[in-house]
Amino acid sequence: MIQTQCCVVGGGPAGLMLGCLLARAGVEIVVVEKHADFFRDFRGDTIHPSTLELLYELGQIDEFISKVNPQEYPSLDVVLDGHVVHGPDFTTLPTHCKFIAIAPQWDFLNFMADFAKRYPTFQLMMSTDATQLIQENGVVVGVKAQQGEETIEIRANLVVSADGRSSKLREQVGLVADEVGIPVDVLWFHLPKTQEDPQGHILGRVGGGTMMVTIDRGTYFQCGQVIAKGGFSAVQGEGLPAFCQKIVKIAPFLEEATHSLKDWDQVKLLSVQINRLPQWAVPGYLCIGDAAHAMSPAGGVGVNFAVQDAVATSNLLAEKLRTGSVTLEDLNLVQKRRERPVKIIQRLQAFAHKKLFNPEQGFQSRGIGMFAFRSMVTLFAPIVRRKMAQMIGLGPLPEHVETREVSA
Ligand SMILES: Cc1cc2nc3c(=O)[nH]c(=O)nc-3n(C[C@H](O)[C@H](O)[C@H](O)COP(=O)(O)OP(=O)(O)OC[C@H]3O[C@@H](n4cnc5c(N)ncnc54)[C@H](O)[C@@H]3O)c2cc1C
Numbered sequence: 300m301i302q303t304q305c306c307v308v309g310g311g312p313a314g315l316m317l318g319c320l321l322a323r324a325g326v327e328i329v330v331v332e333k334h335a336d337f338f339r340d341f342r343g344d345t346i347h348p349s350t351l352e353l354l355y356e357l358g359q360i361d362e363f364i365s366k367v368n369p370q371e372y373p374s375l376d377v378v379l380d381g382h383v384v385h386g387p388d389f390t391t392l393p394t395h396c397k398f399i400a401i402a403p404q405w406d407f408l409n410f411m412a413d414f415a416k417r418y419p420t421f422q423l424m425m426s427t428d429a430t431q432l433i434q435e436n437g438v439v440v441g442v443k444a445q446q447g448e449e450t451i452e453i454r455a456n457l458v459v460s461a462d463g464r465s466s467k468l469r470e471q472v473g474l475v476a477d478e479v480g481i482p483v484d485v486l487w488f489h490l491p492k493t494q495e496d497p498q499g500h501i502l503g504r505v506g507g508g509t510m511m512v513t514i515d516r517g518t519y520f521q522c523g524q525v526i527a528k529g530g531f532s533a534v535q536g537e538g539l540p541a542f543c544q545k546i547v548k549i550a551p552f553l554e555e556a557t558h559s560l561k562d563w564d565q566v567k568l569l570s571v572q573i574n575r576l577p578q579w580a581v582p583g584y585l586c587i588g589d590a591a592h593a594m595s596p597a598g599g600v601g602v603n604f605a606v607q608d609a610v611a612t613s614n615l616l617a618e619k620l621r622t623g624s625v626t627l628e629d630l631n632l633v634q635k636r637r638e639r640p641v642k643i644i645q646r647l648q649a650f651a652h653k654k655l656f657n658p659e660q661g662f663q664s665r666g667i668g669m670f671a672f673r674s675m676v677t678l679f680a681p682i683v684r685r686k687m688a689q690m691i692g693l694g695p696l697p698e699h700v701e702t703r704e705v706s707a
Pocket residue numbers: 308309310311312313314331332333334341342343344345427428429430461462463464466467487569587588589590594596598599600601602603605
């Protein structure tokens with residue numbers, strides 16, 4: 300049995316950032332992660348200016364840039380029917396890094412784990428699957444976890460679920476997310492970089508009824524194709540050659556690269572979800588990140604919101620955890636602070652999906668929604684691009700590290 304002040308379930312962006320901040324503030328913390336490493340492909344790879352600003356506040360930004368060497372996107376540009384449209388302009392933000400950094404999520408997580416390990420109160424248990432919350436008299440007092448054949452009991456003043464959108468733990472205390480209906484799913488796959496993208500650093504392409512994201516990963520492109528919700532089997536039914544043709548239609552420079560797609564096993568389905576728990580906490584237990592609210596990939600804000608939740612949690616609870624226990628009222632403060640920004644962005648995402656995607660005709664590059672977007676960006680380019688950068692790059696209520704470093 301392990302006794303600690305806080306147990307975080309899940310070593311994703313939310314769990315590792317929280318583990319790191321609490322350990323830095325002198326709280327005894329155990330993070331459990333069911334996988335043996337952080338190497339999981341097709342996850343959120345976007346590190347927004349607000350997250351980079353947090354790394355600056357933690358004195359880690361130079362090390363992060365030099366170790367991880369991310370791609371730097373000063374603006375998010377898309378190609379609409381062959382024409383480049385410049386999106387949010389991050390160079391206008393009042394942050395130290397005026398770009399979105401794009402790097403494999405495992406590099407970010409390895410970096411955060413290495414940073415957290417400097418603090419003696421931080422413990423990371425890999426290959427440890429939290430299976431059950433331990434409850435006594437209506438209060439969560441710990442978790443049972445499986446490490447190989449061994450069952451471990453981790454007792455803690457607070458258990459935080461940062462175990463993602465498929466959290467198994469939250470159901471055990473009756474927390475169920477409200478779903479917002481979304482008309483799209485995304486298919487992710489890799490294509491080798493047989494030639495450079497002739498249009499430069501482009502993140503998205505819209506045309507011919509489809510939308511595709513292309514993230515340059517040095518030797519290959521990570522691609523995400525938007526399809527109708529539940530439409531993967533129909534896409535498979537049309538066959539791989541038809542799928543490749545759609546890719547080439549929207550991104551002709553990928554023609555040679557599509558020859559590498561030989562099997563549907565190379566294509567992974569992301570079931571896009573937007574949902575939110577009506578209640579994030581019960582006594583002794585709190586949900587943050589995707590476990591509290593799954594975001595759509597639109598704007599690539601999922602990682603950023605998970606990190607922001609972690610910072611708010613640490614700011615609000617670190618001192619109370621270090622010196623005693625936390626009450627349900629304390630835990631509810633986290634939801635009170637973070638729910639509004641989450642709701643604002645989720646509503647914008649749901650609106651964009653509804654206006655731009657028609658289940659029969661696919662992605663609308665010519666509809667009224669897209670016309671309005673194009674006109675706004677063209678007519679009021681500097682203002683619109685600045686506002687979009689604030690909304691996407693920082694979010695509605697950017698958090699800052701407010702806790703003191705207690706031990707190193
Ligand atoms: C295919 C895909 C593409 C995406 N693209 C983007 C993007 O481009 N930009 C973006 O910002 N967001 C994107 N997202 C969303 C983004 O990855 C998430 O919003 C973000 O990672 C949420 O962070 P989190 O820490 O809350 O949860 P997660 O990243 O899901 O981390 C949860 C962690 O908990 C662990 N875990 C789960 N259950 C247990 C258990 N019982 N015991 C121990 N450990 C457990 C998991 O292994 C995982 O490591 C994408 C998501 C997917 C699935």
